[in-house]
Amino acid sequence: MSGKEIMFTPTQLGAIGIKNRLVMAPLTRMRAVAGDVPNPLAKTYYSQRASAGLIITEATQISALGMGYPATPGIYSAEQTAAWKEIVDAVHAKGGAIVAQLWHVGRISHSSLHPQEGLPEAPSAIAPAGQTYGADWKLHDYEAPKAMTESDIARLLQEFKQAAQNAKTAGFDGVEIHSANGYLLDQFLQDKTNHRSDQYGGSIENRIRLLGEVIEAVSTVYSSDRIGVRLSPYGSFNDIADSDPVALFTAVIHKLNTYGLAYLHMIEPRSTSAGGNDQHDEAAPVTSELFRALFKSKFITAGGYDQALGEKVLEEGLADAVAYGRIYIANPDLVERFQQNAPLNPYNRKTFYGGGEAGYTDYPSL
Numbered sequence: 001m002s003g004k005e006i007m008f009t010p011t012q013l014g015a016i017g018i019k020n021r022l023v024m025a026p027l028t029r030m031r032a033v034a035g036d037v038p039n040p041l042a043k044t045y046y047s048q049r050a051s052a053g054l055i056i057t058e059a060t061q062i063s064a065l066g067m068g069y070p071a072t073p074g075i076y077s078a079e080q081t082a083a084w085k086e087i088v089d090a091v092h093a094k095g096g097a098i099v100a101q102l103w104h105v106g107r108i109s110h111s112s113l114h115p116q117e118g119l120p121e122a123p124s125a126i127a128p129a130g131q132t133y134g135a136d137w138k139l140h141d142y143e144a145p146k147a148m149t150e151s152d153i154a155r156l157l158q159e160f161k162q163a164a165q166n167a168k169t170a171g172f173d174g175v176e177i178h179s180a181n182g183y184l185l186d187q188f189l190q191d192k193t194n195h196r197s198d199q200y201g202g203s204i205e206n207r208i209r210l211l212g213e214v215i216e217a218v219s220t221v222y223s224s225d226r227i228g229v230r231l232s233p234y235g236s237f238n239d240i241a242d243s244d245p246v247a248l249f250t251a252v253i254h255k256l257n258t259y260g261l262a263y264l265h266m267i268e269p270r271s272t273s274a275g276g277n278d279q280h281d282e283a284a285p286v287t288s289e290l291f292r293a294l295f296k297s298k299f300i301t302a303g304g305y306d307q308a309l310g311e312k313v314l315e316e317g318l319a320d321a322v323a324y325g326r327i328y329i330a331n332p333d334l335v336e337r338f339q340q341n342a343p344l345n346p347y348n349r350k351t352f353y354g355g356g357e358a359g360y361t362d363y364p365s366l
Contacts, residue, residue, distance in 0.1 A: 003311025014225030014262030050096030068105030106184030174226030182238025268303030
């Protein structure tokens with residue numbers, strides 16, 4: 001079967017049936033309204049893209065302290081959950097499937113975003129290099145986070161469980177646990193950011209413990225075949241790194257295989273130039289070639305794919321589905337455009353983050 005034929009063949013991601021192999025990647029858009037509630041326009045935005053095999057929502061914080069950027073939505077309050085339910089219902093009405101990406105940013109935050117909770121939290125009290133946006137939408141130097149205690153970790157597990165329950169109340173087909181891109185769970189995995197000496201630090205076995213406990217907590221709400229995990233080996237975004245990524249992520253995948261997950265979602269390594277143009281990091285290995293064979297269930301790959309590259313990776317068996325990001329922002333009917341080999345709308349970076357309808361719900365369909 002050709003890559004294009006595979007792309008439009010239905011399959012199962014665990015218990016989640018998808019009608020094609022195009023996945024809308026999680027895309028932070030920073031348009032939430034007061035109370036970290038999804039923007040009313042999000043109902044239109046997501047339902048416009050319901051022809052995707054699967055929609056993964058923008059990263060959605062599980063708690064106030066899990067927030068890392070202004071105007072990102074949460075899934076920890078009744079108001080947030082109600083808004084997500086409207087979005088899920090709209091996607092389902094168009095025959096789409098949608099999962100919520102559960103997120104805690106850890107140290108990639110600023111205390112102005114959660115003044116009542118204070119400093120960001122992380123595995124260790126190590127400040128990231130660089131700056132981030134505070135609640136005033138202005139750049140601030142990163143703060144040294146507070147190192148999480150075991151009671152903080154116990155609370156975190158409850159927050160993940162409650163967020164999963166809220167996602168289920170909203171009707172999501174499943175959830176994706178965000179353990180990539182230098183955010184909290186990734187900070188526990190990688191030894192540049194995890195300098196702990198307790199059961200959550202030191203050895204690889206200890207550093208992957210928390211991810212396993214999060215999966216187990218979420219599995220009390222959703223069956224494990226409705227849970228996905230996102231990883232980013234070799235990613236350097238958010239000042240993250242590990243001294244032996246092959247050993248680390250091989251061990252992570254072996255652990256994930258014990259849970260019977262719906263899928264593993266892995267990001268090809270990327271670097272971002274000063275001008276904001278994303279480029280492949282030529283020095284890093286191809287993640288799908290390195291790790292896909294280790295994972296025993298369905299595999300989603302992401303990272304700058306166009307139609308031809310997506311078809312190629314499917315045809316070569318290196319992935320079961322391909323996640324598209326920026327081109328999905330600009331092409332709500334990406335599935336139909338790929339089917340017809342139609343030209344794509346160009347995306348406008350200036351409208352990626354913040355704002356209203358422009359660059360969000362006003363991109364034309366064929």
